[in-house]
Amino acid sequence: MHESAFLLGQVFNGFSVASLFILAALGLALSFGLMRVINMAHGEMLMLGGYLAYMTLQIVPGPLGILVAMPVAFLGAGLLGGILEWAVIHRLSARPLDTLLATWGVSLVLQQAARNLFGAIGVEVTAPRWLNHTVSVHSGYFKGLDLPDTRIFILIVAAFVLGGIALLINKTRLGLYVRAVNQDRATAAAMGVNARLIDLAVFALGTGVAGLAGVILALLGPVTPTVGQNYIVPAFLVVILGGLGSLVGTTIASLMIGLFTALIEIFVDVSVAQVLLLVFVILFIQIRPQGVITVRTRALEG
Amino acid sequence: MIGNRTGLLAALLAATMLSSATPAFADGTVKVGVLQSLSGTMAISEVPLEDAELLAIDQINAAGGVLGKQIVPVEEDGASDPSTFAQKATKLIEEDKVVTVFGGWTSSSRKAMLPVFQRFHNLLWYPVQFEGNECSPNIMYSGAQPNQQALPALTWAEEKGYKSYFLLGSDYVYPRTANLILKKHIAHDGMTLAGEEYVPLGGTDFSSIIAEIQQSKPDIIINTLNGDSNVSFFKQMAAAGLTPDKLPVMSFSIAEPEAKAMGPSLLAGSYTSWNYFQSLPGPTNAAFVAAYKAKFGANSVVDDPMVHGYEDVMIWADAVKKAKSFNPTKVRDAAVSLGFVDSPLGEVKFADNQSMVQTGYIGQLQPDGQFKIIWQSPGPIEPQPYDPLTFPGKSCKLH
Numbered sequence: 001m002h003e004s005a006f007l008l009g010q011v012f013n014g015f016s017v018a019s020l021f022i023l024a025a026l027g028l029a030l031s032f033g034l035m036r037v038i039n040m041a042h043g044e045m046l047m048l049g050g051y052l053a054y055m056t057l058q059i060v061p062g063p064l065g066i067l068v069a070m071p072v073a074f075l076g077a078g079l080l081g082g083i084l085e086w087a088v089i090h091r092l093s094a095r096p097l098d099t100l101l102a103t104w105g106v107s108l109v110l111q112q113a114a115r116n117l118f119g120a121i122g123v124e125v126t127a128p129r130w131l132n133h134t135v136s137v138h139s140g141y142f143k144g145l146d147l148p149d150t151r152i153f154i155l156i157v158a159a160f161v162l163g164g165i166a167l168l169i170n171k172t173r174l175g176l177y178v179r180a181v182n183q184d185r186a187t188a189a190a191m192g193v194n195a196r197l198i199d200l201a202v203f204a205l206g207t208g209v210a211g212l213a214g215v216i217l218a219l220l221g222p223v224t225p226t227v228g229q230n231y232i233v234p235a236f237l238v239v240i241l242g243g244l245g246s247l248v249g250t251t252i253a254s255l256m257i258g259l260f261t262a263l264i265e266i267f268v269d270v271s272v273a274q275v276l277l278l279v280f281v282i283l284f285i286q287i288r289p290q291g292v293i294t295v296r297t298r299a300l301e302g
Numbered sequence: 303m304i305g306n307r308t309g310l311l312a313a314l315l316a317a318t319m320l321s322s323a324t325p326a327f328a329d330g331t332v333k334v335g336v337l338q339s340l341s342g343t344m345a346i347s348e349v350p351l352e353d354a355e356l357l358a359i360d361q362i363n364a365a366g367g368v369l370g371k372q373i374v375p376v377e378e379d380g381a382s383d384p385s386t387f388a389q390k391a392t393k394l395i396e397e398d399k400v401v402t403v404f405g406g407w408t409s410s411s412r413k414a415m416l417p418v419f420q421r422f423h424n425l426l427w428y429p430v431q432f433e434g435n436e437c438s439p440n441i442m443y444s445g446a447q448p449n450q451q452a453l454p455a456l457t458w459a460e461e462k463g464y465k466s467y468f469l470l471g472s473d474y475v476y477p478r479t480a481n482l483i484l485k486k487h488i489a490h491d492g493m494t495l496a497g498e499e500y501v502p503l504g505g506t507d508f509s510s511i512i513a514e515i516q517q518s519k520p521d522i523i524i525n526t527l528n529g530d531s532n533v534s535f536f537k538q539m540a541a542a543g544l545t546p547d548k549l550p551v552m553s554f555s556i557a558e559p560e561a562k563a564m565g566p567s568l569l570a571g572s573y574t575s576w577n578y579f580q581s582l583p584g585p586t587n588a589a590f591v592a593a594y595k596a597k598f599g600a601n602s603v604v605d606d607p608m609v610h611g612y613e614d615v616m617i618w619a620d621a622v623k624k625a626k627s628f629n630p631t632k633v634r635d636a637a638v639s640l641g642f643v644d645s646p647l648g649e650v651k652f653a654d655n656q657s658m659v660q661t662g663y664i665g666q667l668q669p670d671g672q673f674k675i676i677w678q679s680p681g682p683i684e685p686q687p688y689d690p691l692t693f694p695g696k697s698c699k700l701h
């Protein structure tokens with residue numbers, strides 16, 4: 001393989017990793033940004049998405065099963081997220097540490113539920129055959145470059161999800177309310193915005209996106225009761241690096257982390273790359289504690 | 303002993319189903335500890351291992367126990383945490399007064415328990431393949447030493463004509479040590495090392511590593527990844543068009559349950575090296591598999607560490623009978639002088655270094671989730687805790 005093809009391949013891998021981080025972190029960024037809720041059960045929403053994909057594929061096998069699984073997982077995880085918000089989170093809204101503890105408890109309950117229902121060792125979700133190809137360059141400067149279809153598919157899904165949420169937040173009435181509540185909850189409420197309902201909607205949306213992300217992650221990773229734990233730390237890293245609650249920040253932070261790891265792994269092994277990534281994030285936060293993008297909001301002052 | 307266990311197993315199977323193992327007499331009992339992770343990340347592997355250990359205890363009790371006493375297992379949860387293992391081992395020995403303990407999986411759990419067993423002069427039966435480089439009179443090591451799993455895999459690969467090796471593992475003591483030994487032998491045998499990479503435990507992204515594999519073009523990958531990382535690795539290899547039929551992978555941590563969980567379709571054609579496969583021929587193994595399935599369901603599968611856990615209990619009972627005592631020191635002396643016994647693994651015995659003499663097998667995963675045995679070592683392999691090429695001059699002499 002040509003050196004330039006290898007380098008371009010790593011840049012592509014960086015974007016691919018970033019797309020996974022965007023999908024995993026987007027829901028967290030939404031609920032964290034609006035409600036200051038640190039949802040420790042976010043990883044379990046990803047896990048739920050994986051299991052919903054598994055169940056969907058049992059009912060709808062064949063090549064298009066995965067396309068059916070995505071909306072199913074979005075709705076399923078969104079519904080559970082809505083119930084969670086209504087039953088637990090909004091009752092603890094002024095107590096962030098209690099929310100942390102409560103959602104952590106919920107994550108343990110969900111992990112155990114998955115273990116009891118499906119067994120401890122995970123279930124099989126494989127990518128459909130139409131994704132098991134690669135786009136290969138056979139001649140020219142980038143000869144030998146192989147881009148897996150699965151990763152291209154994930155990039156496209158991430159772009160669509162990101163675009164969809166950006167449209168929702170910036171172009172719809174619901175989005176206007178969300179921005180209003182985000183900027184100043186009390187004033188928005190005084191203007192007649194039902195902040196309570198907006199919280200519920202955004203939390204359900206965030207967990208729904210996590211469910212959809214779970215389907216995507218199942219194409220490249222395992223589906224086990226504890227799979228969410230693998231992604232929750234990188235997801236928090238993205239949210240903090242990106243600036244609390246900013247979609248643009250989340251995207252930029254995902255790209256920074258994805259490209260940083262992919263390019264540094266040319267020189268060092270994965271374990272060292274992880275260490276360097278964390279050092280990089282620590283330094284970045286020292287210099288710019290508010291993250292990549294600063295969101296002007298009164299919520300941070302309260 | 304040889305040959306009569308098969309019939310015994312069949313009889314016991316019937317007996318265990320008829321009556322529960324509750325002893326009728328309270329003082330005619332002896333306590334043993336069973337210490338595995340029933341919670342946490344390792345529970346996935348250790349719960350079935352504990353089931354196999356308890357099955358052996360049930361079978362021995364149904365046949366009348368040992369020295370006229372029924373065995374009472376005291377179960378504790380190591381919770382996938384080394385310090386919990388040490389604490390529970392202390393509790394089992396000090397409070398429950400167990401005569402021996404069966405347990406442990408990760409090397410860190412074993413290393414944490416070792417000082418406890420040395421301090422109380424008790425005996426731990428450790429059933430999992432490991433990196434060697436340890437030699438304690440208070441542990442019976444039945445799982446493979448590196449020269450019984452890793453090196454037979456290399457021998458097989460060299461016989462097959464593979465010249466270039468890529469080593470990939472999770473970043474902890476077992477893969478690092480196993481690969482250290484493999485690298486010495488790869489260099490010694492005149493083969494080439496195409497690359498060596500580690501990912502943190504639980505790592506999910508292999509894009510960069512797969513790029514490096516594509517660039518270095520090895521003949522075979524030797525994979526010491528642990529747990530879920532394997533699923534990510536094989537899925538991402540498949541996505542990159544590198545299925546096991548195009549680039550062979552030899553794995554040391556994938557057995558029947560992992561293959562079943564990951565999906566045989568993803569892994570079919572890949573290789574693994576163990577001292578036991580469920581598909582091993584022979585009546586003793588058939589009886590063991592039947593007994594396990596009768597108790598835990600027709601769909602359950604058994605694997606190498608489970609059978610080692612089961613066999614540890616069986617050999618402990620044999621050693622107690624030979625020593626006519628439950629005293630750990632007398633039992634370990636008897637255990638290494640038992641000679642070969644017939645077991646689901648074939649003919650095995652404990653050597654003077656308290657590790658097991660056993661045959662190495664290479665299996666290839668079939669679409670049904672079982673392994674087809676394609677190679678075996680010429681005979682049972684003497685265990686070597688210290689690889690002579692890697693740790694010259696060190697030896698393990700315990701008896």
